[in-house]
Amino acid sequence: MxxxxxxxxxxxxxxxxxxxxxxxxxxxxxxxxxxxxxxxxxxxxxxxxxxxxxxxxxxxxxxxxxxxxxxxxxxxxxxxxxxxxxxxxxxxxxxxxxxxMAGNRRDLMQLVEWEKQGATITGGSSLRYVPEVREWAGKIAAEDWVYAMAGCAVDEFNYGIHAYTMLQGLLGAGIHEVRHIGTTGQHQIELTWRDGRRGLLNVGKTKRYLPFYANVVAQQEVGYFQVDSSRIYSSMLEAVCPYLAGEAPAPMAMEQLAEVELSAIAAKISIEKEGKPVKLEEVPMEYAGYDGKSFASYYKEMKYPSLKAGKS
Missing domain, CATH: 3.40.50.720 (NAD(P)-binding Rossmann-like Domain)
Known part of the structure; x- marks a missing residue:
């Protein structure tokens, strides 16, 4: 390479x-x-x-x-x-x-447009490329899927996007509709694919850190895995660097990558609308989505606690 x-x-x-x-x-x-x-x-x-x-x-x-x-x-x-x-x-x-990659539809569409114009651009969560997700995604035909559930802890978007990525990695692109179905310690989000398949996410803060995990149900087998965190970054870099070097096609089209963040934004709207199903195509271009500036301020306080207001 x-x-x-x-x-x-x-x-x-x-x-x-x-x-x-x-x-x-x-x-x-x-x-x-x-x-x-x-x-x-x-x-x-x-x-x-x-x-x-x-x-x-x-x-x-x-x-x-x-x-x-x-x-x-x-x-x-x-x-x-x-x-x-x-x-x-x-x-x-x-x-x-x-x-x-982005917290609103407008920015996501700009990334998609750049790729269509010929730019070499990719990104997203490293959980897409971990061996556990790739193994299950490659062994189950679309017609044999029954259900999948994925989850993680910490927050709904910055960390929660890992769970959305795992679920899309398992079932493939084609998420059509998102619905908040309840909150029991974490938010439960149901995603529906265009072909009718469904998956469930658990995202949001918990009392302690939880590993990345998934349950898989197929017509002839069931499975559960926790992701081995020791190879998360290397798996991703091995997948994307050949593309960045111009020696391989994109691991995944930007439009399909953006579908993950768009699903999380649709989930936010569904939460705000008390569980109303939200189609990805219905997410407004002008909807503010997730506030990156506020998250950066919060992250700065966590990284540098001495810089919080009132402390020298």
């Missing part, structure tokens, strides 16, 4: 630091970082670069776009992902956008 020169945009989460050694083991060069400072304090990018032996802490996205073949965008404010990606799309640089 072609060796990529890679840049990391926004160092908010643990993902960039986790990706670096895996990418290097795959033969790629991580040569540049850029951080806007929405979550991290001034100077963080330079310190990150030094700690991870990365050559350049860039002063701008345009500077990075001149130096790299591909970028990984990891802003935990998903509302800025389109703006972060734009300079790289315009420069012909391959783009990976970490989950959640």
């Amino acid at each position: 072609k060796s990529l020169t890679i840049g990391l945009v926004d160092l908010d989460t643990s993902h960039p630091g986790s990706f670096v050694p895996i990418l290097r083991d795959m033969g790629h060069r991580v040569t540049a970082v850029y951080d806007t400072g929405e979550v991290n304090p001034p100077g963080y990018a330079a310190r990150f670069a030094q700690e991870h032996s990365i050559e350049t802490a860039c002063e701008s996205l345009d500077q990075m776009a001149e130096q790299v073949d591909a970028v990984f965008i990891s802003s935990c404010n998903w509302d800025v992902h389109v703006d972060r990606a734009r300079p790289f799309i315009e420069a012909g640089v391959a783009v990976f956008i970490d989950k959640p």
Whole structure:
């Protein structure tokens, strides 16, 4: 595989630091970082670069776009992902956008449109590529599915998107309608596919961290798995890097990737409308969806508790 020169945009989460050694083991060069400072304090990018032996802490996205073949965008404010990606799309640089890719339909449609225009762009949750999901998705024919349930803890969207991704990974693309069916400790969300198949999600905060898990029911067998978290990132990077390098087709079309976030947005509307079913095509372009800026503020307080209001 072609060796990529890679840049990391926004160092908010643990993902960039986790990706670096895996990418290097795959033969790629991580040569540049850029951080806007929405979550991290001034100077963080330079310190990150030094700690991870990365050559350049860039002063701008345009500077990075001149130096790299591909970028990984990891802003935990998903509302800025389109703006972060734009300079790289315009420069012909391959783009990976970490989950959640966007929190509203307008931004998701921009990502889809860029791919249709020929851009190399992908992203989303790493749970799509884990061996457990791939094994079950590959062994059950569509007509043999009965039901599947997937879930995780922490929150409804930033983490919950992993559960949506697992369910779509198991049953495939084609989610048609979403319905909130109740709350018993977590939100229960039912997804209906165009061919009539259904799946259930459990998402939202719990008393303690829970693993990523799924139950599978088919015509001739049942199964349960918890995801082995030790290979989550490597499984994803092994799947997407050949595409970013221009040596393989996209692991999944952006329109199908965007279906995951769109399903979560439809679920939010269904919750607000007390369980009314919401078709994905009915999600309004102007609906605000999930607020990335507010989440970034919350994440900053969690990452840097000393910076909370009232503390020095």
